[in-house]
Amino acid sequence: MQLSDRFLELAQQQLQSLAVDTAMARLALYVTDRDQGSTPTLTLVAQWPVDSALPPAISEDPSLRSVAQERRWYPLRHESLLLGVLRAEQRPLPGRPVEHDPRLQICAETLACILGLEQDRQKLHHQLDEQRQQLNLVVHQLRNPLTALRTYAQLLLRRIGPEDQQRSLVESLIQEQDQLDRYLQSLDRIGRGDLRLEADASTPLLLPPVPVDAPDLTVADLLHPLIQRASATATLQNRPWHGPDHWTAWTQAARPAADAVMAEIVANLLENAFRYSPPGCALGLRLLNHAICVWDAGPSIPATEHQRIFQQGERGSSSIDRPGSGLGLSLARRLAENRGGSLNLHTEPKALDPDLPAQGNAFLLKLPATERELATQKPEE
Secondary structure (H helix, E strand, O other): OOOOHHHHHHHHHHHHHHHHHOOEEEEEEEEEEOOOOOOOEEEEEEEEOOOOOOOOEHHHOHHHHOOOOOEEEEEEEEOOEEEEEEEEEEOOEOOEOOOOOHHHHHHHHHHHHHHHHHHHHHHHHHHHHHHHHHHHHHHHHHHHHHHHHHHHHHHHHHHOOOOOOOHHHHHHHHHHHHHHHHHHHHHHHOOOOOOOOOOOOOOOOOOOOOOOOOOOEEHHHHHHHHHHHHHHHHHHHOOOEEOOOOOOHHHHOEEOHHHHHHHHHHHHHHHHHHHHOOOOOOEEEEEEOOEEEEEEOOOOOOHHHOOHHHOOOOOOHHHOOOOOOOOHHHHHHHHHHHOOOEEEEEOOHHHOOOOOOOOOEEEEEEOOOOHHHHHHOOOOO
C-alpha cells in the first residue's frame, strides 16, 4: 500500500506521544501489504525509537516468532479487515510482570481508523484517475464525428444558395457544433491546473469558458441561436412555439462578455419547458423590461414545490418518471444570482404579460442593467 507522507507523519506522532507517557522500549507499526503476491505480508512503516534497527517485514525477523512476555501485538482492524498491527515492547521491571497498558489498545484503534481513511483516500484517487482517463478517451473519440459533421454541414452550405429557405437551418447546425466543441474543450480541462474553481468565478465549472478577450455581445446575439433551436424543436414535436415578436432597445445594447453565461440559463429553461410540459402544449419566450420569460401552458407546478425545484438534485413531482438530474434549475438560479440577477417561477404567466396564458409555468429571469445603461439613466427628481 502506497501511504501518503501525511499518514506517515501522523503515525510517527502517535508512536512518539505514546512512548513519552509509557515505559516503552520499542514500538513498531506494520501495515498489511497485499500487492506482493497472494500471501499478505506485514511491512514496517513507522517505529520508535526512530533510529532503532528493525527489518522492513515481520517475516524477515526470526526473533519475533518466539514468545516474549514483554512483547504484545495489537491488530489494526477496520470494517472487518486486518490493515496492520502495532508491536509494543515494554521494559520489564524486576519482580513484576509486564502489565497490559490500555493506552496501547486505544492507540491501535486510532491508527486503524487513520489507516482506514488513508485506504479510502487511495481508492477514491484510483477511481478518479480511471474516470479521468475514460473522460479523456470519450472527449478524444467525440472530436472525430463532430469534425465530420461540421465538414458535411459546410459542404451542404456551399450547395445551397444564399436565398435558400433552409440556409438558416444549416447555419444553426454549424453554430451548435461550435457550442459542442466549446463543451468538449471544457471537459478536456477538468482536473487540470488551469481550470479555475473559485466559487465566485463568472464562468462556473462545466460551462464553456468565456475568453477574457471575447467581444461584447447583445442579449439579441445570445438569444438568436437558442430561439432558432427552440423553433426547430417545436416544429418536430408539433407544438405551438411563440418567440419574441420584437426586440426591445435593451436587448440591442452591448453587454460584458461574462454575461454570455445568461445564454446558459435560458438554454436550461427552454430544455426544461420542452422536456417536462405535456406533448402538444404551447410554450415560448417573451422579452419584458430587462427580463426574459420562458413559459409553457402546461399544468402549474404545485406551490409547495416552487422553492424545492431550485435546490440541487431536487425535481418536481410531475417529472419524477422522466429522465433528468435535477441540476438545471439549481445551476440556472446560481448563474443568475452570480451575475446580479434573479430567477423565479410564476404560475400565472398572464400577470407578467397580458398576452401570456392565464395558467402555466413562467420562469422569469431578471438581468441587471449594465454600467453603460446605469450611466445614461436620468436621476430621479
